[in-house]
Amino acid sequence: xxxxxxxxxxxxxxxxxxxxxxxxxxxxxxxxxxxxxxxxxxxxxxxxxxxxxxxxxxxxxxxxxxxxxxxxxxxxxxxxxxxxxxxxxxxxxxxxxxxxxxxxxxxxxxxxxxxxxxxxxxxxxxxxxxxxxxxxxxxxxxxxxxxxxxxxxxxxxxxxxxxxxxxxxxxxxxxxxxxxxxxxxxxxxxxxxxxxxxxxx
Amino acid sequence: xxxxxxxxxxxxxxxxxxxxxxxxxxxxxxxxxxxxxxxxxxxxxxxxxxxxxxxxxxxxxxxxxxxxxxxxxxxxxxxxxxxxxxxxxxxxxxxxxxxxxxxxxxxxxxxxxxxxxxxxxxxxxxxxxxxxxxxxxxxxxxxxxxxxxxxxxxxxxxxxxxxxxxxxxxxxxxxxxxxxxxxxxxxxxxxxxxxxxxxxxxxxxxxxxxxx
Numbered sequence: 001x002x003x004x005x006x007x008x009x010x011x012x013x014x015x016x017x018x019x020x021x022x023x024x025x026x027x028x029x030x031x032x033x034x035x036x037x038x039x040x041x042x043x044x045x046x047x048x049x050x051x052x053x054x055x056x057x058x059x060x061x062x063x064x065x066x067x068x069x070x071x072x073x074x075x076x077x078x079x080x081x082x083x084x085x086x087x088x089x090x091x092x093x094x095x096x097x098x099x100x101x102x103x104x105x106x107x108x109x110x111x112x113x114x115x116x117x118x119x120x121x122x123x124x125x126x127x128x129x130x131x132x133x134x135x136x137x138x139x140x141x142x143x144x145x146x147x148x149x150x151x152x153x154x155x156x157x158x159x160x161x162x163x164x165x166x167x168x169x170x171x172x173x174x175x176x177x178x179x180x181x182x183x184x185x186x187x188x189x190x191x192x193x194x195x196x197x198x199x200x201x
Numbered sequence: 202x203x204x205x206x207x208x209x210x211x212x213x214x215x216x217x218x219x220x221x222x223x224x225x226x227x228x229x230x231x232x233x234x235x236x237x238x239x240x241x242x243x244x245x246x247x248x249x250x251x252x253x254x255x256x257x258x259x260x261x262x263x264x265x266x267x268x269x270x271x272x273x274x275x276x277x278x279x280x281x282x283x284x285x286x287x288x289x290x291x292x293x294x295x296x297x298x299x300x301x302x303x304x305x306x307x308x309x310x311x312x313x314x315x316x317x318x319x320x321x322x323x324x325x326x327x328x329x330x331x332x333x334x335x336x337x338x339x340x341x342x343x344x345x346x347x348x349x350x351x352x353x354x355x356x357x358x359x360x361x362x363x364x365x366x367x368x369x370x371x372x373x374x375x376x377x378x379x380x381x382x383x384x385x386x387x388x389x390x391x392x393x394x395x396x397x398x399x400x401x402x403x404x405x406x407x408x409x410x411x412x413x
Contacts, residue, residue, distance in 0.1 A: 005291075006289070006290030006291055006292070006299065006300070007290055007292070007299065007300055008290060024301075027301065027305075031305055035361075067300065067302050068302075070296065070298050070302075070303075070306070071302075071306050071307060074306075074307050074308075077372065078307070078362050078364065081364065081368055081372070082362075082363070082364065085365075085368070086363075090363065093363070094362050094363035094364070097361075097362075097363070098306070098307055098361060098362055101305035101306070101361070102302045102305055102306045103302075104305070105300065105301035105302040105303075105304065105305040105306075106300060106301070106302040108300075108301050109290045109299075109300030109301050109302065110300075112290070114289050114290040114291060117288070117289040117290055118285075118286075118289040121285050121288060121289055125285070131274075132224045133224060133278075137224060137229060140229065141229055141232060141233050141282055142233075142282060142285065142286060144229065144230070144233035144234075145233040145234075145236045145237050145240075145282050145283070145286060146286065146291070148233050148234045148236070148237035149237045149240050149241060149293070151234075151237070152234065152237045152238050152240075152241045153241045153244060156241055172386055172390075173386070173389055173390060173393065176262075176266075176386070176390040177390050177393040177394055177397065179238075180238075180266065180270065180390060180391075180394045181394060181397055181398045181401075183234055183235070183238050184231070184234075184270070184394070184398055184400075184401055185398070186234060187227075187230045187231040187233075187234035187235070188227065188230070188231070188400070190230040190233075190234065191226055191227035191228075191229070191230035191231065192227075194226045194229065194230060195226045195227070199226050199229075200226050
């Protein structure tokens with residue numbers, strides 16, 4: 001759990017070269033369009049466009065499937081419920097709409113470097129300075145979090161081992177309370193370290 | 202380190218009740234470490250109930266704890282940081298999910314609901330005395346960690362899928378028993394933490410003095 005990487009697939013397609021902000025905006029617009037489309041034919045057309053976009057991007061079908069995979073069972077359940085209650089055409093449109101929205105969003109993620117997306121989101125979040133988060137603190141917060149994931153994961157492993165040694169493997173309480181306390185202690189040490197390095201003003 | 206630098210805005214360092222213009226450095230550290238904790242609670246093998254037989258995602262448990270321990274503002278910020286990293290493409294949600302797809306998928310509303318959810322947990326937990334007892338924590342986790350999250354999640358799911366609200370609610374109710382168990386557990390754990398680590402409730406007094 002040391003190397004946290006996103007789902008980005010390197011490439012040189014036009015989709016890769018578009019800016020992250022442009023892609024985010026396009027995603028928002030096309031998801032709105034998906035909601036507005038209501039006939040099976042129109043959604044079939046939208047599906048063709050999405051397939052075409054995937055083909056242009058060259059990320060590969062396996063990567064695309066990995067994006068849609070988490071909602072597969074939900075899609076099946078949705079189709080079944082809608083087919084029984086509202087008829088097959090509605091079942092097709094609503095299931096297709098949901099899957100296409102996930103696929104499109106996945107395509108943006110697959111063709112945008114995590115760092116570029118992060119920079120773009122940081123710019124979008126500039127108004128956060130009104131709740132006390134200037135851009136510098138915001139990016140510090142984000143990178144500290146990325147760094148903290150392996151640390152907290154290590155703390156969790158240690159607590160689990162201690163738990164096993166104490167013979168209380170089954171108790172969630174014996175896991176979560178020590179974990180939380182070590183997490184808090186780590187956070188307070190980290191805060192102290194940041195303060196020592198003059199990160200107060 | 203002149204005098205006029207130290208006088209203003211320092212006395213209100215210890216509480217969460219007053220909106221400050223700037224986040225203290227200790228707050229930054231706590232927010233990021235708790236955001237990481239929520240992510241770790243979703244790792245496969247990170248936590249498992251009953252050995253490895255029942256894989257359960259404990260991320261909502263983490264959201265409740267962030268609200269209960271950090272308070273409304275910092276708890277919600279911890280969730281926000283996690284969601285931004287997820288949106289940027291990092292696989293920090295349960296099952297290694299991440300990327301923008303989760304925000305256009307059927308459970309987008311639940312995910313967004315974590316934000317006000319953590320805030321409400323923190324608000325209810327912090328609205329009483331200094332340290333909330335088990336009963337208050339339980340009410341907070343039930344209202345914020347389940348009530349608010351479902352209140353946002355179910356209608357968004359209904360809107361995204363075209364399902365009637367009742368049907369979407371029925372689909373989501375599968376997760377209700379697990380979430381109830383998590384709320385009870387979060388209250389037990391949070392009250393245990395407050396007892397064992399009294400500084401958990403807020404910035405320690407040391408922090409106000411020890412700057413520079």
